[in-house]
Amino acid sequence: MDARRDSEPTAVKNRTTVERKSEREFVVTRTFNGPARLVFDAWTKPELLKRWWTPKSMGMSLLSCEADVRVGGSYRFVFGHDDSKTMAFFGRYIEVTPHSRLVWTNEEGDGGEAVTTVTFEEKGGKTLLVLHELHPSKEAVDEAIGFGEGLRETFEQLDELLVTLGASAERS
Amino acid sequence: MVQYPATRLDTSFAALSDATRRGVLEQLGRSDASITDLAEQFHMTLTGMRKHVRVLEQADLVTTSKVGRVRTCKLGERRLDDETAWIERYRDLWDSRFDELDKVVEELERKETVNGRKKR
Numbered sequence: 403m404d405a406r407r408d409s410e411p412t413a414v415k416n417r418t419t420v421e422r423k424s425e426r427e428f429v430v431t432r433t434f435n436g437p438a439r440l441v442f443d444a445w446t447k448p449e450l451l452k453r454w455w456t457p458k459s460m461g462m463s464l465l466s467c468e469a470d471v472r473v474g475g476s477y478r479f480v481f482g483h484d485d486s487k488t489m490a491f492f493g494r495y496i497e498v499t500p501h502s503r504l505v506w507t508n509e510e511g512d513g514g515e516a517v518t519t520v521t522f523e524e525k526g527g528k529t530l531l532v533l534h535e536l537h538p539s540k541e542a543v544d545e546a547i548g549f550g551e552g553l554r555e556t557f558e559q560l561d562e563l564l565v566t567l568g569a570s571a572e573r574s
Numbered sequence: 575m576v577q578y579p580a581t582r583l584d585t586s587f588a589a590l591s592d593a594t595r596r597g598v599l600e601q602l603g604r605s606d607a608s609i610t611d612l613a614e615q616f617h618m619t620l621t622g623m624r625k626h627v628r629v630l631e632q633a634d635l636v637t638t639s640k641v642g643r644v645r646t647c648k649l650g651e652r653r654l655d656d657e658t659a660w661i662e663r664y665r666d667l668w669d670s671r672f673d674e675l676d677k678v679v680e681e682l683e684r685k686e687t688v689n690g691r692k693k694r
Contacts, residue, residue: 416676418669420661428664432672436679440686444678454674460667533668546660 425540430533438524441531442501445520446471456481462489473498477506513545514538589633594618595626599635599649606648609638 416433423429434441444450452467462481465488469477475495482488490510497505501522508516519534537543589595594616601607601615613623627647630636637650 415673418665418672420665420668422657422661428661430665430668432668434672434676434679436683440679440682441675443682444675450678450682453678454671457667457670457674459670 423534426537426543428535428537430535432531434529434531435527436529437527438501438522438529441529442504442522445504446498455479471495471498471504511538511542513542516542585633586635589629589635592626592629595630598626598630598647602636602647602649606646608644608646610644612647 416435418430418432421429444454446469448467448469451469452464455467456462456464460481462483465480465482465485467479469475469479471477473495475498476492477495478490478492480488480490491508493507493509493515495504495506496517497503497519501524503522504520506518508518515538517536519536521532521534523530523532537546590599597616598612601612607615609620609623609627612618612627613620616623618626627636627638630647631638631650634650636647638645638647640646
């Protein structure tokens with residue numbers, strides 16, 4: 403892809419795309435205006451990783467970020483509003499190829515391991531990043547999407563409404 | 575949160591106000607089924623079940639398709655709405671992460687340039 407050079411001082415924002423490839427797979431793509439070794443550094447050095455992994459919009463901060471980026475090494479990110487209520491994201495690195503490929507497992511889910519593969523492809527000083535997430539099962543994806551939860555919530559709200567409507571609902 | 579127009583809410587609540595129809599949705603959440611299957615399962619005539627399915631269909635809770643003589647029912651576009659909304663949230667998360675990552679990469683590149691100049 404040839405990116406046209408703009409005379410504008412600020413670079414045009416690169417687009418993030420997400421695609422569902424199958425029942426268990428999602429693919430995220432994004433181009434970065436920098437060489438692969440720098441983008442790779444930002445994914446593998448904890449002090450850099452923690453600067454971007456929890457953007458403000460996530461509504462949580464990263465309380466700790468440990469990542470031993472070697473094959474078999476583990477990572478553990480702890481998020482939360484404060485120390486009282488925290489959530490951990492953890493797993494192991496199963497493939498580490500400097501500047502081009504990073505594969506890790508994610509083990510906090512109940513339904514088995516998810517595997518994330520990130521590839522970094524440099525072209526003309528820019529890096530195309532492709533993140534591929536493979537979930538352990540369709541059920542795990544459904545749970546993540548919250549479909550079951552959504553329907554249950556609808557029914558609960560409906561039940562409450564029916565109670566308040568009481569007799570008038572009976573008559574109609 | 576998506577705001578549904580009042581008429582759509584009315585249709586949804588009307589559709590969900592019946593125990594059989596809620597049962598049908600739960601069943602279809604497990605697997606697709608034909609009208610005949612559903613009629614048998616809920617001890618109902620075909621005509622009775624067809625009426626229930628039509629109400630669910632009007633509320634976009636169920637879609638049906640006819641192959642040969644069999645009309646198969648499955649959960650409707652609301653399920654797709656859920657998936658679309660989730661993918662959108664997932665994309666937003668990565669997009670805001672990547673905006674921050676842009677800044678990190680930009681800074682690393684700047685530092686490298688400065689260091690490179692110093693060395694030369």
